[in-house]
Amino acid sequence: MATSVAPLLCCYAWTKTLLEQLAISTLNGVIYGMLLFMLASGLTLIFGMMGVLNLAHAAMYMLGAYLGYQISKTLGFLPALILAPLALGIGGALLERYGLRRVHQHGHVSELLFTFGIAFMIQEAVQMIWGRIGVPYRIPSALDFPLFRLFSTPYPAYRIFVLLLAIAIFFGLFAALSRTRIGLIIRAALTHPGMVSMLGHDVPRVFMLVFGAGAGLAGLAGVIGGPIFVTSPSMAGALGAILFTVVVIGGLGSLPGALLASLLVGLVQTFAVVIDVSLDDVFKIAGFTAASTGVFSDIRHTTVAQIAPILPYLMLLVMLVVRPRGLFGSRDV
Amino acid sequence: MTSTFTSRHTGRIVWAAAIVLALLLPELVASKTALTKMCLIGITIVFALSYNVLLGQTGLLSFGHAVYFGLSGFTAIHLINLIGQHQLPIPVLLVPLFAGITGAFFGLLFGVLSTRRHGTAFAMISLAIAELVAASSLILESFFGGESGITTDRSNGPAFFGIDLASQLQVYYLIVGWGVLSAIAMYAYTRTPLGRMAAAVRDNPERAEFIGYSSRMVRLLSFIISAFFAGIAGGLAAINYEIMTATNLSTAASGSVLIMVYIGGAGFFYGPIIGAILISLIQLSLSDITPAWLLYLGLLFVVTVLFAPAGIAGLVERHIPPLRAGMLHRLIPPYLLSGGAGLVFAAGVIALLEMNYHITLNAHEGPLLGLFWMKVDTGQPMAWVAAIIVTLVGFYLFRRTWPIVANAWNDLDSRQPGDLR
Numbered sequence: 001m002a003t004s005v006a007p008l009l010c011c012y013a014w015t016k017t018l019l020e021q022l023a024i025s026t027l028n029g030v031i032y033g034m035l036l037f038m039l040a041s042g043l044t045l046i047f048g049m050m051g052v053l054n055l056a057h058a059a060m061y062m063l064g065a066y067l068g069y070q071i072s073k074t075l076g077f078l079p080a081l082i083l084a085p086l087a088l089g090i091g092g093a094l095l096e097r098y099g100l101r102r103v104h105q106h107g108h109v110s111e112l113l114f115t116f117g118i119a120f121m122i123q124e125a126v127q128m129i130w131g132r133i134g135v136p137y138r139i140p141s142a143l144d145f146p147l148f149r150l151f152s153t154p155y156p157a158y159r160i161f162v163l164l165l166a167i168a169i170f171f172g173l174f175a176a177l178s179r180t181r182i183g184l185i186i187r188a189a190l191t192h193p194g195m196v197s198m199l200g201h202d203v204p205r206v207f208m209l210v211f212g213a214g215a216g217l218a219g220l221a222g223v224i225g226g227p228i229f230v231t232s233p234s235m236a237g238a239l240g241a242i243l244f245t246v247v248v249i250g251g252l253g254s255l256p257g258a259l260l261a262s263l264l265v266g267l268v269q270t271f272a273v274v275i276d277v278s279l280d281d282v283f284k285i286a287g288f289t290a291a292s293t294g295v296f297s298d299i300r301h302t303t304v305a306q307i308a309p310i311l312p313y314l315m316l317l318v319m320l321v322v323r324p325r326g327l328f329g330s331r332d333v
Numbered sequence: 334m335t336s337t338f339t340s341r342h343t344g345r346i347v348w349a350a351a352i353v354l355a356l357l358l359p360e361l362v363a364s365k366t367a368l369t370k371m372c373l374i375g376i377t378i379v380f381a382l383s384y385n386v387l388l389g390q391t392g393l394l395s396f397g398h399a400v401y402f403g404l405s406g407f408t409a410i411h412l413i414n415l416i417g418q419h420q421l422p423i424p425v426l427l428v429p430l431f432a433g434i435t436g437a438f439f440g441l442l443f444g445v446l447s448t449r450r451h452g453t454a455f456a457m458i459s460l461a462i463a464e465l466v467a468a469s470s471l472i473l474e475s476f477f478g479g480e481s482g483i484t485t486d487r488s489n490g491p492a493f494f495g496i497d498l499a500s501q502l503q504v505y506y507l508i509v510g511w512g513v514l515s516a517i518a519m520y521a522y523t524r525t526p527l528g529r530m531a532a533a534v535r536d537n538p539e540r541a542e543f544i545g546y547s548s549r550m551v552r553l554l555s556f557i558i559s560a561f562f563a564g565i566a567g568g569l570a571a572i573n574y575e576i577m578t579a580t581n582l583s584t585a586a587s588g589s590v591l592i593m594v595y596i597g598g599a600g601f602f603y604g605p606i607i608g609a610i611l612i613s614l615i616q617l618s619l620s621d622i623t624p625a626w627l628l629y630l631g632l633l634f635v636v637t638v639l640f641a642p643a644g645i646a647g648l649v650e651r652h653i654p655p656l657r658a659g660m661l662h663r664l665i666p667p668y669l670l671s672g673g674a675g676l677v678f679a680a681g682v683i684a685l686l687e688m689n690y691h692i693t694l695n696a697h698e699g700p701l702l703g704l705f706w707m708k709v710d711t712g713q714p715m716a717w718v719a720a721i722i723v724t725l726v727g728f729y730l731f732r733r734t735w736p737i738v739a740n741a742w743n744d745l746d747s748r749q750p751g752d753l754r
Binding site: 047051053099101102106108109110112113114116117118120121124125128129132202205237238241244245247248250299302306307309310313314315316320321324 | 392394396446449450452453454456457458460461462463464465468469472475550584588591592624625627628630631632634635638639642659674687693
């Protein structure tokens with residue numbers, strides 16, 4: 001009797017760890033995806049309305065994290081949660097009013113270059129003020145406790161707080177866009193800016209507000225994302241390109257698309273990190289082993305976890321070939 | 334794009350003089366460090382010119398041009414290693430050509446994906462490709478050598494008519510040779526029907542399509558040509574440095590060539606050359622003086638985007654009609670006035686930035702900072718107040734004096750309406 005129980009027990013334990021890993025990765029992926037959405041929503045709205053791809057968006061996220069660190073060190077986390085996004089929102093609005101509007105006459109390429117220059121300068125300024133290595137931005141002590149246990153692993157309360165906040169922002173954004181007057185004008189300006197302007201609305205002011213709100217959201221994402229991920233000068237560079245892939249995969253200017261693509265990219269990246277399987281392992285299961293050296297052996301030995309950073313870009317390239325308009329886009333990239 | 338100096342004759346003289354100067358430079362400045370710097374500048378010029386085939390000629394803003402430079406550079410290193418092992422019977426001198434072909438191959442590969450669209454979408458895709466390649470370069474260690482990169486020895490190959498590339502001087506002339514050939518070829522490209530069509534596609538893709546050209550095909554061909562010359566620059570870099578690392582194809586490298594070309598002036602053929610020389614010199618000299626030099630570079634770039642979108646070459650071209658009309662001297666007094674105010678403003682900004690940098694990065698060295706040939710005590714509030722006052726006064730004076738420059742220009746324009754502009 002005892003001999004037949006042992007494998008069963010082993011199998012049970014294996015399933016349990018698998019389920020545990022699955023549940024935790026899903027939760028982490030959703031949280032990462034919601035943070036991505038907070039960034040991508042502003043980016044895609046700005047792009048949809050003004051045709052401007054804000055290359056400084058990820059840099060603003062980084063600035064938000066650093067400001068959050070600085071303010072929470074002196075005033076506390078709650079003031080940081082309000083003040084840092086506010087500062088970035090105002091900064092973003094000013095940037096649109098006095099910079100972007102000026103270069104608008106020279107065309108989209110100049111606008112892109114302008115935001116590129118701003119991103120470059122934020123990057124350098126952050127390194128100048130806070131140094132080239134990261135800062136110890138920690139989870140606020142009030143939220144630093146395990147909220148519940150998933151199987152045997154305690155899950156931090158702070159992550160759930162981030163998730164709830166991101167969901168609240170998501171619903172707030174949807175309500176603002178679909179229920180308020182300014183949201184109506186924004187949605188109209190997305191497709192027919194000329195017409196909205198003819199009807200007597202101050203479209204440049206709407207642009208400024210949307211740009212400011214996008215910058216503020218990026219700042220908020222930085223404040224709450226900083227303690228989860230590492231707050232360092234390199235945090236903007238990697239995220240920036242991923243944000244653009246999210247916006248393209250979701251469809252330019254589409255909020256539902258941005259949400260779906262954010263969650264997709266978030267889950268794919270989180271799950272890829274925990275899958276420790278390479279092509280070699282697949283070959284072994286299939287029953288043959290090939291001996292080769294050089295680049296091909298590199299490819300065969302690379303695990304899924306190792307290629308996690310490039311998966312979003314591969315998804316983007318596949319998307320461009322298969323469906324250039326993205327998931328919910330109305331026009332081709 | 335192709336309008337160099339208004340008179341073709343003077344244009345040719347300037348080009349010939351530039352080439353002669355490049356050939357004589359090692360004789361004029363006989364120092365080893367200067368020679369190393371000149372090699373770097375030569376490679377950068379080829380790279381910047383190749384980038385302008387995209388940006389200036391075809392109107393494609395790419396954030397991933399270093400991909401073609403880097404991939405070709407890595408290939409070149411492997412080629413030189415093969416030559417050193419007597420497995421490849423070509424002289425090292427020709428490696429840049431093969432590097433260029435590698436660049437063109439990857440240009441075709443990624444160009445097919447990205448040249449479908451132009452403008453913002455193209456820029457976005459180029460960035461994604463750049464990140465993809467940069468991330469892959471750290472995974473495929475046997476080709477890219479991981480974090481430390483791969484190395485070679487350029488003098489391993491058989492000597493070719495006595496040229497074994499052992500000395501830096503030989504490498505310099507190799508770079509000048511390939512550089513001049515590439516520059517002539519790229520200039521000739523702007524004169525070919527394809528180059529003209531590229532400019533047409535840049536200005537109005539719809540009209541180009543109506544004439545019967547596929548703007549996508551024109552963009553793709555331009556992209557491949559640009560990647561080819563970027564590959565030549567990468568091959569030259571492989572020969573010169575004998576090492577390639579992942580930073581050579583990073584997005585930072587792509588961003589730096591974009592900044593060079595734009596500050597130099599993307600609308601003119603010689604703009605990227607000016608930009609490459611200027612930014613390389615800034616990089617070589619300023620990076621020793623101040624750790625904030627990248628911030629100044631970013632500032633210079635943003636100011637260029639905002640106020641001088643045609644870059645330095647555009648500013649030069651603007652002053653040629655008054656020069657030819659013999660009225661340039663009218664601009665000098667307003668320039669001196671406004672430039673003086675601008676200098677005061679810049680000095681204030683620099684003082685603030687440097688003092689800030691000093692207290693955050695070099696706090697352990699004490700509060701004293703050497704700034705503008707004097708010692709500033711960053712611990713005293715007075716120093717900060719003084720810097721802020723200088724900045725504000727400079728800004729105010731600049732705002733007040735700038736209309737004088739604008740008036741002088743208006744005056745010139747109204748005097749010679751046909752001759753100027």
